[in-house]
Amino acid sequence: MKKFVKSSKQNWLAWAVGVAYLVMALTRPVTAARAAVLSVQTFVELIATLVTVFVFVGLFQVWVNDAFIMRHMGEGSGLKGITLGAGLGTVLHGPLMGVFPLFRALLAKGAKLGVVIAIVSTWATKLPMIPLEIRLFGWKFALLRNGLLFASAFVMAPLMELALGKEWGPRYRARIATEIEQEAE
């Protein structure tokens, strides 16, 4: 029972959405059914991507050692780390939420906050989508939008580091280390 309460607290959103569907189902059943079908469709479309992301996370945790991350994306990595992060953001794939576990793993391994923010900043650029963007909006629009997004990584990273403060990274790392160990057991 205690476990149930704990997991309900963590997953309050699931309860909120469940209640919203229940209300909709009672008042507007047809709309509720349509929403449910759309949800399942979105889920099915993305499930393969989500599973591969988590396999990638597992491989990442086992093979990439902390020294490599520290050297290339750690606290001393400066502009190089941010450029690397911004590049990663353009090729990684899926909804932002899908890579939260990967960000957590990166931070736990010693990547600096700015690198993760750089990845998020260029998330709206998707290299494989650029042909589509050029076709729909023209090359000028596509080039400008993606160029601006890449440049924004170098503004967002220092801003976030400023907003969260220097001590955020080490504190998060300490907290998350135990969490990841428990999950792996």
Added chain:
Amino acid sequence: MTLTDYILIGVVLALLAISASKSRPKTKKALLIGGKQFWNVLPFFVAVFGLIGLLEVLLTPAQVQRWLGAGNGMLAPFYAAVFGGLATGPPAAVFPLGEFLLAQHATVAAVATLLIAWVAVGTVTLPAEIRFFGPRFAFSRWALAFVLSIVLGLTMGVLL
């Protein structure tokens, strides 16, 4: 399933094969870690996709259009950021919507803002983000991404 999905799956399978050829126990551990983490966040994924479905039926394209037109001036990109942040989805889905909106006389600034906010703001996934990174990180990142999408959208509106 899009082409990118197949490429991604191919890459991950190749990585798995390389990993297995180097060390089987390590590969098994990797799959175990990935699987456990996936299982832990699965309820959240299900809830978020449920929410996306609700928003899709409650917000119609016609409504979106009314908010994003040139008649709204500087407010159009702001609305675009709000809507984009709420209706988060795959980038491939927003490109056709953006083109449609442009054809319906939404402003360039609003559409550019929408394309960025759709992917980068993530209002709906904020609870998941808080759970992963804590409220301070999540709210700061959310606010910065929100402002950034509008600033970049307005910049594009001026330049194009």
